Amino acid sequence: MKVTALIVLACFALANADEWQPVNPERFPEIHNICNKKSPLTEENIEKIYVKFEFNNEPSVREYILCTVTEMKTFCEHDGFHAERVAQQFPNHKEEVAKHVTECNDKNEQKSPLDEWCYREHQCIFSGPVGNLMKEQILKTLKRPDIQ
Numbered sequence: 001m002k003v004t005a006l007i008v009l010a011c012f013a014l015a016n017a018d019e020w021q022p023v024n025p026e027r028f029p030e031i032h033n034i035c036n037k038k039s040p041l042t043e044e045n046i047e048k049i050y051v052k053f054e055f056n057n058e059p060s061v062r063e064y065i066l067c068t069v070t071e072m073k074t075f076c077e078h079d080g081f082h083a084e085r086v087a088q089q090f091p092n093h094k095e096e097v098a099k100h101v102t103e104c105n106d107k108n109e110q111k112s113p114l115d116e117w118c119y120r121e122h123q124c125i126f127s128g129p130v131g132n133l134m135k136e137q138i139l140k141t142l143k144r145p146d147i148q
Contacts, residue, residue: 022088023072025141031071032145039063050144053135055122062115065122077114080105081121090134100130 023031039060041049048054055061069075074085083105087098104124108117126135 020073020085022085022091023074028142029145031068034071035064035067036145038067046144050142053126053139053142055119057119059115062119066115066118069118069122075118075121080107080117081125086125090137093130093133096130097134100128101125 041060041064045056045058045061045064048056049061055065066075069081072085073082074089075081081101081104083098083101086101087094090097104121106117106121106124110117112120125131
């Protein structure tokens with residue numbers, strides 16, 4: 001009985017050790033470097049993203065977004081954006097962000113390529129009043145990276 005209880009506790013501890021945590025903004029430059037190597041952005045696109053939070057609908061930008069949100073573990077190929085995870089990135093607005101992200105998640109009913117689906121949902125998430133609130137908060141912590 002004690003051995004069974006210990007095994008259950010050990011499994012529980014292992015499962016929780018891998019539990020998702022919000023991404024610290026200090027990790028953003030690292031994520032940028034990883035994703036910019038996979039899908040290099042032009043100087044113009046970096047400027048638009050990191051100064052204006054604007055994302056062109058072009059393959060390299062779509063792949064960069066997909067890489068970024070995959071690295072952050074806020075998007076997966078089966079479910080799209082994880083509303084609760086995205087919401088945890090905005091602790092002062094969790095409820096409204098979770099609701100907004102859920103409304104934007106279209107489950108890829110169009111069967112679009114992964115980068116197009118991610119881009120479509122990303123554009124929806126960062127639109128409207130809640131999206132603008134999220135953009136403002138991100139732009140406060142985002143620093144324009146050097147091209148690597």
